[in-house]
Amino acid sequence: MSESTATTLAPQSGSTSRKVPRIVILGGGSVGLYSARRLRRRLGNREAAIVVVDPRPYMTYAPFLPEAAAGSIDARYVVAPHRRALKGIDALQGKVSEIKHAERTVQITPEEGEPYWITYDHLIVGLGSVARTLPIPGLAEQAIGFKNVEEAIAVRNHVLGRIDRASSTWDPELRRRMLTFTFVGGGFAGVEAIAEVEDMARDAVKHYPSLSPEDLRFVLVEGSRRILPEVSEELGGYTLEQLRKRGIEVYLSTFLNSCVDGHVVLSDKTEFDSETIVWTAGVKANPVLQNSDLPLDKMGRVTTLATLQIADAEGNVVPDAYAAGDCAAVPDLYNPGMFCPPNAQHAIREATHLADNLARVLRSAEPTDYKHKNIGAVASLGMYKGVAQFLGKIKVRGFLAWVLHRSYHVMAMPTLNRKLAIMSGWTANLLWRRETVALGSIHDPRAEFRAASVPPKPRPEQAAPAAAPAKAEDHSAVPGAEVKPSGASKADDTSPADGTPSEVKPG
Numbered sequence: 001m002s003e004s005t006a007t008t009l010a011p012q013s014g015s016t017s018r019k020v021p022r023i024v025i026l027g028g029g030s031v032g033l034y035s036a037r038r039l040r041r042r043l044g045n046r047e048a049a050i051v052v053v054d055p056r057p058y059m060t061y062a063p064f065l066p067e068a069a070a071g072s073i074d075a076r077y078v079v080a081p082h083r084r085a086l087k088g089i090d091a092l093q094g095k096v097s098e099i100k101h102a103e104r105t106v107q108i109t110p111e112e113g114e115p116y117w118i119t120y121d122h123l124i125v126g127l128g129s130v131a132r133t134l135p136i137p138g139l140a141e142q143a144i145g146f147k148n149v150e151e152a153i154a155v156r157n158h159v160l161g162r163i164d165r166a167s168s169t170w171d172p173e174l175r176r177r178m179l180t181f182t183f184v185g186g187g188f189a190g191v192e193a194i195a196e197v198e199d200m201a202r203d204a205v206k207h208y209p210s211l212s213p214e215d216l217r218f219v220l221v222e223g224s225r226r227i228l229p230e231v232s233e234e235l236g237g238y239t240l241e242q243l244r245k246r247g248i249e250v251y252l253s254t255f256l257n258s259c260v261d262g263h264v265v266l267s268d269k270t271e272f273d274s275e276t277i278v279w280t281a282g283v284k285a286n287p288v289l290q291n292s293d294l295p296l297d298k299m300g301r302v303t304t305l306a307t308l309q310i311a312d313a314e315g316n317v318v319p320d321a322y323a324a325g326d327c328a329a330v331p332d333l334y335n336p337g338m339f340c341p342p343n344a345q346h347a348i349r350e351a352t353h354l355a356d357n358l359a360r361v362l363r364s365a366e367p368t369d370y371k372h373k374n375i376g377a378v379a380s381l382g383m384y385k386g387v388a389q390f391l392g393k394i395k396v397r398g399f400l401a402w403v404l405h406r407s408y409h410v411m412a413m414p415t416l417n418r419k420l421a422i423m424s425g426w427t428a429n430l431l432w433r434r435e436t437v438a439l440g441s442i443h444d445p446r447a448e449f450r451a452a453s454v455p456p457k458p459r460p461e462q463a464a465p466a467a468a469p470a471k472a473e474d475h476s477a478v479p480g481a482e483v484k485p486s487g488a489s490k491a492d493d494t495s496p497a498d499g500t501p502s503e504v505k506p507g
């Protein structure tokens with residue numbers, strides 16, 4: 001934080017001491033970033049100070065996460081850094097931990113240091129959602145979510161890492177376990193994630209003479225009777241057919257019952273081992289909202305009017321407070337009695353509408369209702385494959401849908417330099433094919449240095465006689481190693497530290 005920012009944001013006794021009203025935006029995601037930018041355009045520096053609070057220094061464009069996991073888009077370009085995208089706006093890095101709207105204060109807990117409070121005059125809540133998990137045995141220990149760029153890149157490196165290791169593993173059972181990838185949740189995020197990652201994995205195994213695409217096993221588990229509820233039954237059915245044609249096993253009306261130590265048990269009694277479990281089974285409003293005095297519905301979302309002003313169950317407006325996106329229950333005026341679904345299409349439009357309304361209110365004008373008819377849905381299912389549906393009627397599939405998916409989302413991606421970087425990456429991938437290298441150790445970069453820092457063990461006095469049996473044991477440490485190919489002793493000599501041979505290809 002710059003010195004001037006620190007002075008501006010220092011907790012104050014009340015709004016009267018401020019020269020210009022302060023708008024504090026909680027969350028710098030789709031809602032936070034788009035509403036902040038719009039407000040800055042609508043209101044001059046003398047009309048309002050704007051502050052965005054987020055533990056991350058960037059906004060993530062989640063619809064591109066499956067492509068980032070597949071290596072079609074560089075991870076750096078699916079995020080928009082706040083410092084560059086939020087010109088003329090203060091960005092505070094830290095988690096909102098409590099909201100006392102009655103006192104117009106929020107508590108911020110930084111990554112390091114003590115929590116502190118800041119005051120405001122107007123509040124925008126864009127805290128998004130978190131993965132909706134269930135108390136399934138083994139889930140917390142084994143699974144990973146797919147909601148942010150860190151998770152998407154970890155899934156990518158993990159999948160490619162398993163392929164690398166499996167290619168040098170002798171034990172067929174271990175190999176099968178390594179090459180079984182389970183995704184739970186057949187909505188947009190889950191279907192796009194499994195389709196993109198499977199496409200990448202099939203591409204990757206081409207570079208491993210000891211592996212074939214048939215060695216890969218991808219499993220999608222969905223609790224309801226269909227996938228992709230966001231599109232028509234027909235397109236959902238088409239997608240299901242495409243996934244199954246590619247060999248992806250799809251279990252419908254089935255639940256994950258347990259995955260202790262990677263042993264997956266489904267509700268239909270199917271059991272298998274899988275070292276990769278990706279959880280994409282829905283989201284819930286950010287739980288930090290429970291730590292606030294704002295009105296919430298049964299699902300923990302902040303309740304709003306169609307003007308995006310926060311209001312209680314009786315429709316009484318909570319003054320100076322607005323909300324939008326995944327964390328808000330915004331009435332869907334095109335579907336009376338329903339709420340806008342949690343997606344980027346609504347979040348981004350709500351954000352700009354909200355900003356316009358707040359600017360209107362600051363100028364003593366009336367806010368207007370947010371009304372957006374769902375224009376449709378587009379999903380990518382891997383390179384050159386996709387499905388799309390517009391205005392409920394127009395259905396597109398295959399290559400054209402894939403092009404529409406890319407075109408729609410690249411236009412929605414914030415900042416021109418991001419759009420250009422993504423498009424130039426796609427062009428480069430077409431020319432040189434995407435990179436499928438596993439950078440798994442990136443997630444534990446100090447491992448090698450730690451190992452190097454361990455003082456060497458004193459050498460045994462009679463090293464020579466003891467060394468030979470120890471080597472033999474190392475090699476057989478690969479579980480279930482039955483057949484030793486000819487030349488195994490040579491492989492032993494050159495085997496890496498984990499005992500897997502580097503020269504001889506396992507059958």
Ligand SMILES: Cc1cc2nc3c(=O)[nH]c(=O)nc-3n(C[C@H](O)[C@H](O)[C@H](O)COP(=O)(O)OP(=O)(O)OC[C@H]3O[C@@H](n4cnc5c(N)ncnc54)[C@H](O)[C@@H]3O)c2cc1C
Pocket residue numbers: 026027028029030031032053054055056058059060061062063064065066094095096097126127128129146147148188189286288324325326327342343344345346347378
């Ligand atoms: C894999 C995936 C694919 C998707 N694909 C599509 C798609 O194709 N089309 C579509 O329309 N939608 C899609 N979505 C949904 C869409 O991304 C979300 O609906 C949208 O991002 C919601 O915007 P938001 O601003 O409410 O939340 P977010 O964009 O998630 O922003 C919330 C922000 O709040 C921050 N935050 C969290 N906790 C705190 C805290 N305590 N204090 C301060 N800040 C906090 C987060 O860091 C984040 O920056 C997809 C989502 C995922 C996960």
